[in-house]
Amino acid sequence: MPFAWFVALRYLRDGRSQTALILAAVSVGVAVVVFLSALIGGLQISLVEKTLGSQAHVTLQVPRETPTVLVTEGSGRAISRKIQPASQRLRSIDGWLAVLADLDAAPEVVAASPMVLGAGFAMRADAKEAIFIQGIDPERFLGIIDLRKSMVAGRFDILGGQVVIGATLGEDLDVGVGDKLRITSSEGIDDVVTVAGLFALGNEGVDKTWLVTSLRHAQSLYALPGGVTTIEIKIGDVLDAERVALGLHDRTGLEANSWMKRNAQLLAALSAQSNSKALIQFFVVVAVALGIASVLAVSVVQKTREIGILRAVGTAARRVLAIFLIQGGVLGLGGALVGSGLGVILAKMFENVARGSDGAPLFPVVLEPSLFGMSIGLATTVGILAAVIPARLASRIDPAMAIHNV
């Protein structure tokens, strides 16, 4: 074994209790980092998944209509004007088939679904509820939100005058599978539909207002034959949505909204969580570094005479430096290995203890291999860096002074 390694490991073994204490301290620090990262990471992923369970990553729509100014100010001409916002009416995306073909060819797009979306009312007996009518092409839409998995009654079938509606809407209107409903679109067109099934996506706004029908049916309800008002898109990397949306806007000229823009508050919360995680990690790293540095500094003082002897009998200063750097690195690495294991146990225990009424974990944890790689690399580096000052002190010990005066 190389000399510096041999001496370093022997010193660690010889100072068993000191080594055990600092290893425990580093382990606890690393365990906290692993546990918190797993918990916060899991929480973030589950929040994003819940949010995106009932909405597309990016939606394309016709841009809002804005009033056109026909008379402009000029020299010697004063104008008084009142601009009234244009009333927004449903319009179809021009050449949406070409846009859809373009989206299908784009590598970042996983699924794209042309839709007619509009407001309306659903009525049964005396009950009347405001609804969002979603006219969809089932095959494409299911690639974005898989409603089949969320059916709580009946089945997903929207052909031949059938619709599926949110479960809360069903309760509000007191309708079940097979019941008939009268619906009126915002264009004033009426129809009677049969409820084939009810779904619950877990989002109250959706479950209370959505009525899903076929694209053709919706086109007739909104007098948009052959037209679509919206194209919903699912992409590969959800966190890339805003960039993709901007790109699509530039390419198509359509209004492109990402889920990130629609859920700015959620993103702010996620970013606050990430910041607090980073802050905790920072303080743990500082505490670990100070712990290792102080233990090694004490060890240098305790071993001053021995280091003096090593130097006197011909050990170069750089080897003495290496002895202490290795001790720092080994303490960091050892603590990281034990701490990672401890963190996993802690995270799994927490996941098992905190469960919701359906048995699913309230706090799902995500343990990625990169987290361990990062923790182990970081702790080892911090250990070595923390050892720099004690190691330099050790390498500068004057052998004559150390042997005669200590």
Next chain:
Amino acid sequence: MSEPILRTRGVIKDYGARVRTRALAGVDVTIERGEFVALVGPSGSGKSTLLNIIGLLDRPTAGQVLLAGTDTSGMDDLGLTRLRAHTLGFVFQFHHLLPAFTAIENVMLPAWGDTGFPSRQMRARAAELLRAVGLSGRLDYRTTDLSGGEQQRVAIARALSRGPLLVLADEPTGNLDTAAAASVFDLMRTFNREAGTTFLVVTHDPRIAERCDRIVEIVDGRIRSDGRHSASAQPTRGPP
């Protein structure tokens, strides 16, 4: 005649920045190959300071130290460490073995610490030396499990492990009872006679000094007397 092992020329050592204390006031001493020299003098006379300077553990304020013909004045720390490792062996009063290591590991330390890696020859040499100092059954004992005399024998084996030209021994028997002291001294004398290793021994004990080939007495940082009493002695030199 061959090059002396050690030659100092006008070595001066001052301590302190504001109040300067002169520990050595111009020391000229020459030690030839194979000599067994005692360095004596009262406490505070500069013995240890001279030993540190000769041992390349400290630098003189002025003057020159030539070790095996090499002028050490301009050498950097690494150069001094190397030269120390290859030419010098140390035996200290309190043996100064490393308690975390076994006897044989302590003997291997100088070579191991210099080259960085252990070798079979290193281990064989260490075992041979420990046998030579009468500790063949104690190779893998922790040094803390050995008696004072045994520890000092390990220290002698360590000092000799690299086949040094000169062994510097600072009160090697000062901490031992009479019997152990005599046996440790005999051991060094044996190595001197049989292997031709040169020794410079600092001692307070007149009985030890008398058994050396030559006695150098230092008082107030100067050499007061330098006398040989062996048959092959060179002419006795007086104080400078």
